Amino acid sequence: MAAGRIPLVLLACGSFNPITNQHMRLFELARDHMHSTGNYQVVKGIVSPVSDGYGKQGLVSAEHRNAMAKLALQTSDWITNDEWESDQPDWTETVITMRHHHGRILKQYQQSTGPSPQLKLLCGADFLEGFRVPGMWRPEDLEELAGAYGLVCVSRGGLQPERAAHESDTLWRHRRNVFLVREWVRNEASATEVRRALRRGLSAKYLLPDAVIDYIGRHALYTDASESKNQGTPLRPLAKQYQPGGTGGSLG
Amino acid sequence: MEVVLIACGSFNPITNMHLRMFELARDHLQDTEKYRVVRGIISPVGDGYRKKGLIEARHRVEMARLATKTSDWIEVDTWESLQPDWVETAKVVRHHYEELKAAQQDQGEDGTLSYGKKRRMEEEHPSINEAQPPQLFLLCGADVLESFGVPNLWKPADVEELAGHGVVCITRGGSDPEAFVHQSDALWRHRRNIHLVREWVTNEVSATHVRRSLRRGRSVRYLLPDAVVTYVREERLYSAQSEQKNAHVVLAPLARYADAGPS
Numbered sequence: 084m085a086a087g088r089i090p091l092v093l094l095a096c097g098s099f100n101p102i103t104n105q106h107m108r109l110f111e112l113a114r115d116h117m118h119s120t121g122n123y124q125v126v127k128g129i130v131s132p133v134s135d136g137y138g139k140q141g142l143v144s145a146e147h148r149n150a151m152a153k154l155a156l157q158t159s160d161w162i163t164n165d166e167w168e169s170d171q172p173d174w175t176e177t178v179i180t181m182r183h184h185h186g187r188i189l190k191q192y193q194q195s196t197g198p199s200p201q202l203k204l205l206c207g208a209d210f211l212e213g214f215r216v217p218g219m220w221r222p223e224d225l226e227e228l229a230g231a232y233g234l235v236c237v238s239r240g241g242l243q244p245e246r247a248a249h250e251s252d253t254l255w256r257h258r259r260n261v262f263l264v265r266e267w268v269r270n271e272a273s274a275t276e277v278r279r280a281l282r283r284g285l286s287a288k289y290l291l292p293d294a295v296i297d298y299i300g301r302h303a304l305y306t307d308a309s310e311s312k313n314q315g316t317p318l319r320p321l322a323k324q325y326q327p328g329g330t331g332g333s334l335g
Numbered sequence: 336m337e338v339v340l341i342a343c344g345s346f347n348p349i350t351n352m353h354l355r356m357f358e359l360a361r362d363h364l365q366d367t368e369k370y371r372v373v374r375g376i377i378s379p380v381g382d383g384y385r386k387k388g389l390i391e392a393r394h395r396v397e398m399a400r401l402a403t404k405t406s407d408w409i410e411v412d413t414w415e416s417l418q419p420d421w422v423e424t425a426k427v428v429r430h431h432y433e434e435l436k437a438a439q440q441d442q443g444e445d446g447t448l449s450y451g452k453k454r455r456m457e458e459e460h461p462s463i464n465e466a467q468p469p470q471l472f473l474l475c476g477a478d479v480l481e482s483f484g485v486p487n488l489w490k491p492a493d494v495e496e497l498a499g500h501g502v503v504c505i506t507r508g509g510s511d512p513e514a515f516v517h518q519s520d521a522l523w524r525h526r527r528n529i530h531l532v533r534e535w536v537t538n539e540v541s542a543t544h545v546r547r548s549l550r551r552g553r554s555v556r557y558l559l560p561d562a563v564v565t566y567v568r569e570e571r572l573y574s575a576q577s578e579q580k581n582a583h584v585v586l587a588p589l590a591r592y593a594d595a596g597p598s
Contacts, residue, residue: 276535286358286359286361286362289354
């Protein structure tokens with residue numbers, strides 16, 4: 084490893100419903116960007132599918148989402164899928180997932196000399212929009228995310244992460260920990276679009292790995308019925324974090 | 336009616352976007368319930384095209400081969416790339432159409448189907464006309480359709496011939512192919528043969544962008560099939576140097592038609 088560079092792990096939390104080439108591009112773009120700063124050596128990428136408890140509409144079971152991510156990442160030599168978050172009984176705040184993974188990484192690097200490894204959250208620009216939705220993030224969690232860890236955020240379509248970063252005081256305060264990556268070519272082949280194509284019996288080939296398309300076909304995963312799942316149910320973070328009387332501060 | 340799609344282009348290199356065009360076109364045509372797409376042909380242009388940054392045909396053909404290994408209907412054809420000089424697209428289409436017709440005749444003369452069976456099949460499936468070769472449609476992006484209007488890039492007679500066969504045009508963001516068809520008399524006359532496919536999901540991943548990323552040492556993984564990414568790396572294709580190839584040379588069609596004068 085290049086001398087003096089900080090070992091860096093990128094963690095992407097999301098539905099991965101299903102995982103697509105677009106998701107995997109995030110990792111590639113982020114790694115290139117962080118390397119080009121001269122300060123980091125990206126040693127690992129982690130895909131962390133959200134648990135079923137998230138309650139998002141159209142979310143198929145974690146069992147399937149994990150299986151698909153595993154298939155998609157078979158040929159990657161640095162990105163892996165991790166089931167810890169989806170194994171938890173309830174939806175887990177992102178900072179808790181990050182604490183868990185950061186702990187594991189520190190243990191792995193206990194014996195090594197050189198700079199301490201870092202963990203940063205990898206996301207698309209749409210993720211930053213979530214910071215503005217009341218009840219999605221506790222202020223102290225956002226502080227921990229930006230302050231203790233940091234973000235690598237890739238632009239998406241017309242969404243400019245610079246604006247969201249500018250409009251959040253927390254992100255602005257920790258702006259040196261917030262890395263914004265421009266994806267110059269628009270590629271909007273999102274999981275939503277992929278599910279739409281599959282529902283309509285249209286081809287999704289070349290938008291996600293063949294192995295994942297095969298898996299989806301064998302299990303008849305994405306249909307009108309699957310897309311209606313959780314319809315009308317509030318997202319778990321909103322239900323959990325806005326409790327009258329309140330559980331208040333972060334969970335341990 | 337059976338249809339074969341043919342895409343002519345540099346494929347320098349082939350990308351997931353090129354491959355998506357085939358999938359989108361097939362879905363669109365089959366959705367009309369008038370067409371059944373039976374085959375897709377990728378026909379990489381010959382080196383004689385003299386486009387800036389165009390690397391050798393043997394590499395471009397091999398990458399396209401690797402990219403279509405997992406497809407059960409799209410294949411690569413090398414006829415165009417093997418010709419010593421650049422070949423007009425209309426000639427390429429003509430060549431392939433002749434081949435399709437010949438193959439059709441071979442089938443018939445083969446006597447593989449008895450007269451009685453043929454009659455029964457036609458009664459059961461009146462839309463499948465055994466006697467006709469499949470239609471051959473040119474598959475392209477809106478930029479190609481619009482290039483029909485660039486002076487000296489296309490012979491008017493060729494545009495006429497291509498439109499006569501049929502064109503499937505996938506819209507790229509920022510184009511308005513309908514307006515273009517409207518503005519071109521030749522295209523407008525053949526408008527029923529011109530199928531415009533709206534690509535709702537913007538995908539701007541062009542070969543130009545891929546080459547740029549490679550020159551800059553950036554990852555192109557998941558923009559092209561893995562086998563192609565590996566090939567590019569192993570053969571060390573696409574550098575600042577390769578991008579300068581043909582930099583001071585005139586594109587073949589422009590050279591040819593400019594010499595010929597007004598047709």
